[in-house]
Amino acid sequence: MNSIPGRWWLTAVVVIVTAVLLSPFYWVLVGSFMTPAELFGVNQSFWPRNFVVENWSKALERLWPHVRNSLLISTATSIGTLLITAPAAYGLVWKKPIGRNALSSFMLLTQMLPGIVFVIPLFIVFSKINLVNTMFGLILADMTFTVPFALIMLSAYMKELPYELVEAALVDGAGPFRAFLSVVLPITLPGLVTVGIFSFLMPWGDLLFALSLITESSLQPLTLELYKAFGQYGIDWGFLLPGSVLTAIPALIFVVLASRFIVAGVTRGAVK
Amino acid sequence: MKITPRKLVLEASPYLFILPFVIFCLILLLYPVVYSLALSFREATVETFVSGEMPFNGLTQYQAALADPIFWRALTNTLLFAFFSILFQFTIGFLLALLFQADFPWKNFCLAALLVPWVSPILTAANIFKGLFNEVGPINRLAQLIGLGPFPWLADPSYALPATIVANIWIGFPFNFILLYAGMRSIPEDVYEAAKIDGAGFWQRVGFITLPMLKPVTVAVLMLGTIYTVKVFDIVWIMTGGGPANGTHLLSTYAYQVGFSVLNFGEAAAIATLLVLLVLLLNLVQFLLQRGR
Numbered sequence: 001m002n003s004i005p006g007r008w009w010l011t012a013v014v015v016i017v018t019a020v021l022l023s024p025f026y027w028v029l030v031g032s033f034m035t036p037a038e039l040f041g042v043n044q045s046f047w048p049r050n051f052v053v054e055n056w057s058k059a060l061e062r063l064w065p066h067v068r069n070s071l072l073i074s075t076a077t078s079i080g081t082l083l084i085t086a087p088a089a090y091g092l093v094w095k096k097p098i099g100r101n102a103l104s105s106f107m108l109l110t111q112m113l114p115g116i117v118f119v120i121p122l123f124i125v126f127s128k129i130n131l132v133n134t135m136f137g138l139i140l141a142d143m144t145f146t147v148p149f150a151l152i153m154l155s156a157y158m159k160e161l162p163y164e165l166v167e168a169a170l171v172d173g174a175g176p177f178r179a180f181l182s183v184v185l186p187i188t189l190p191g192l193v194t195v196g197i198f199s200f201l202m203p204w205g206d207l208l209f210a211l212s213l214i215t216e217s218s219l220q221p222l223t224l225e226l227y228k229a230f231g232q233y234g235i236d237w238g239f240l241l242p243g244s245v246l247t248a249i250p251a252l253i254f255v256v257l258a259s260r261f262i263v264a265g266v267t268r269g270a271v272k
Numbered sequence: 273m274k275i276t277p278r279k280l281v282l283e284a285s286p287y288l289f290i291l292p293f294v295i296f297c298l299i300l301l302l303y304p305v306v307y308s309l310a311l312s313f314r315e316a317t318v319e320t321f322v323s324g325e326m327p328f329n330g331l332t333q334y335q336a337a338l339a340d341p342i343f344w345r346a347l348t349n350t351l352l353f354a355f356f357s358i359l360f361q362f363t364i365g366f367l368l369a370l371l372f373q374a375d376f377p378w379k380n381f382c383l384a385a386l387l388v389p390w391v392s393p394i395l396t397a398a399n400i401f402k403g404l405f406n407e408v409g410p411i412n413r414l415a416q417l418i419g420l421g422p423f424p425w426l427a428d429p430s431y432a433l434p435a436t437i438v439a440n441i442w443i444g445f446p447f448n449f450i451l452l453y454a455g456m457r458s459i460p461e462d463v464y465e466a467a468k469i470d471g472a473g474f475w476q477r478v479g480f481i482t483l484p485m486l487k488p489v490t491v492a493v494l495m496l497g498t499i500y501t502v503k504v505f506d507i508v509w510i511m512t513g514g515g516p517a518n519g520t521h522l523l524s525t526y527a528y529q530v531g532f533s534v535l536n537f538g539e540a541a542a543i544a545t546l547l548v549l550l551v552l553l554l555n556l557v558q559f560l561l562q563r564g565r
Contacts, residue, residue: 010371010374010376011376011377011378013371014371014372014376014378014379014382015378015382017368017371018382018385018386021364021386021389021442021445022385022386022388022389024389024397024400024401024404024442025388025389025392025400027400027403027404027410028396028399028400028403031403039403040406040408040409041408044410044413083292084292084293084296085293087289087290087292087293088289088290088292088293088294090289091285091286091287091288091289091290092286092290094286095285095286097286097287097290103290103294103297106297106301106302110301110305111499112499112503112548112551112552112555113305113503113548113551114502114503114505114524114544114547114548114551115503115505115524116505116524116527116528116531116540116544116547117304117305117308117544117545117547117548118304118305118308119528119531120308120311120527120531120537120540120541120544121303121304121305121307121308121311121541122304123532124307124311124316124321124537125303125304125307140300143296143300144300144301144304147293147296147297147300147301148301151293170282175278175281176281176282176285176289177285180289201391201393204393205392205393205394205395205396207394207395207505207506207509207510208505208506208528211532212532223393223395226395226399227395227510229399230510235402237403240399240403241399241403243399244395244396244399244400245396247392247393247395247396248388248392248393248396251388251391251392251393252388252391252392254391255384255385255387255388255391256384
C-alpha cells in the first residue's frame with residue numbers, strides 16, 4: 001500500500017471530504033422536515049426550526065399503496081431473475097455448452113443498450129397482447145435489465161465453485177438437478193443474495209419502464225407516484241423530499257448491512 | 273460406450289439448466305432489439321400505430337432525425353455530459369481511493385457512507401439536485417454568500433446542463449472510487465517499499481507505480497463509465513425534462529420525447545439506434561486507444 005503517514009489529520013481530511021460529498025443527502029433528510037418557506041426562504045437553516053412531521057405522515061399515507069406495489073414488483077423481479085439466471089450461470093460455466101460464447105457476448109451487448117431501445121418495442125408489443133398496465137408486464141420489462149446483469153455477476157461466482165464437490169455428489173448417485181439444489185446453491189448463497197438484492201433495487205428505483213407501461217394509478221410503483229410531485233403549477237416539495245428519502249431506504253439498509261460484500265461483489269463482476 | 277438414461281440426463285442437463293434463460297433472451301432481449309431496429313425503418317406514428325400497418329419507408333426516419341437541430345444539440349449534450357461526468361467521477365474516485373489506502377479510525381464507516389449516492393435510486397438523487405439547484409435553493413444561497421450569482425441554474429440551458437452533470441457526478445463517483453480502491457489494494461506492497469528505498473516521494477510513487485499498475489482497472493472503469501453515462505435518462509428527465517427550449521436533451525431523453533410525447537415511434541427508434549451506434553463507437557475508440565498505447 002502506498003499510504004500517507006500521519007493518522008489524526010488524515011482522519012480529519014476524510015471525515016470532512018465525506019461530509020461534503022454526502023451533504024446533498026443531508027439536505028434532503030433535514031429538508032423533508034421543513035416547510036417550503038423554510039426550505040427556500042431567505043434565512044435557510046441547516047437544522048429544521050420546527051420539525052414538520054406532517055410532511056412525512058402525509059407522504060407515507062399517500063405512498064403506502066405504491067410502496068406495496070413496488071415491494072411486489074421488486075420481489076417478483078428479483079426472484080424471477082434468480083430462477084432464470086442461477087441455473088443458467090451454472091450450466092454455462094460448468095459444462096461450457098455450445099453457443100456459450102455467443103450468449104456471453106450478447107449479455108455484454110445488452111448491458112450497453114439504453115433502456116429506450118427496449119421500452120419502445122415492449123410498449124408496442126405489450127399493447128397488442130394486453131400486458132400494458134399489468135404488474136406482470138412491468139416485471140418482465142424490469143427483468144430485461146436485471147437478467148443480463150445477474151448472469152454476468154453469477155457467472156463470476158460460479159467460476160469459483162469447487163466442482164469436485166459436484167462431481168462427488170454425481171458419483172454418489174445424485175442426479176444433476178439434485179446436485180444443483182443441494183451442492184451448488186448452498187455454496188453460492190452469498191453470490192445469490194448479493195445478486196438478488198441488486199435485482200430488487202433496480203426495479204425499485206426504475207422510472208423509465210413504469211412511466212411508459214403503467215398509466216393505471218392503482219398499479220403504479222412508488223417512483224411514479226413520487227414523480228407526480230412535479231405538477232403543472234410547481235413542485236410539491238413537502239411531498240417530494242420525504243418521498244425521495246423513503247425511496248432510498250431499501251438501498252440504505254443494504255449499504256449498512258452489506259458494504260463489505262458490495263465492494264467484493266462489484267470488483268469481482270466488473271474487473272474479471 | 274453404452275448410453276444409459278442416466279448418462280443422457282447428465283449430458284443434456286446443462287442445456288436444460290440454460291433453457292429458461294435462452295427462451296427469455298430470445299423473447300425479451302433479442303426480439304425487442306430486432307423489433308426496435310426494424311421499427312426505425314418504418315412509419316410508426318399515431319395513425320399507422322392504430323391501424324397496425326406501420327409501412328416500410330426506408331431511411332425516412334433517419335433523415336428526419338438528422339435534419340432536426342434538436343438531434344444535433346442532444347448529441348453534443350450527450351458527449352459533453354459523458355465527458356465531464358467521467359472526468360470528474362474518475363478524478364474524485366481516484367483521489368478518494370488514494371486517501372483510503374491509509375488506515376485510520378472510522379475508515380469502514382466512511383467507505384460505506386460514500387456508497388450511498390451510488391446505491392440510492394437515481395430518482396432520489398435527481399430530486400435532491402432539482403432542489404439544490406432551485407433558483408432560491410441552497411447552492412445559489414451559498415454562491416451569494418461569497419458574492420456570486422444568483423445563477424439561473426435550471427432556467428437556462430447553458431447552466432442547466434452543467435447542473436445535471438453535477439448530479440450525475442454525484443451518483444457515479446462511488447462506483448469509480450470502490451473499483452479503483454480495490455485495484456490499488458491489489459498492488460503488491462514490496463513494489464512501493466522498493467521505490468521508497470530508492471527515494472521516490474509520495475506523488476512519484478503514485479505517478480510511476482500506482483497509475484501504470486492500475487491500468488487494467490482504469491480501462492474497465494472508464495469503459496463501464498462510458499456505457500452507463502451515455503445511457504443516462506432519469507437525471508435529465510427529472511431535473512429539466514430536456515428543457516428549457518429542448519436545450520438540455522440527451523439522445524435518450526430526446527428519443528423518449530419523440531416516442532412517447534410526439535408519438536412518432538419510428539423516428540424514436542431511429543434515434544435510439546443512433547444512440548446505440550454512439551455507445552459502440554465510443555467503446556471501440558477506447559478499445560483502440562488502450563491497445564495503441
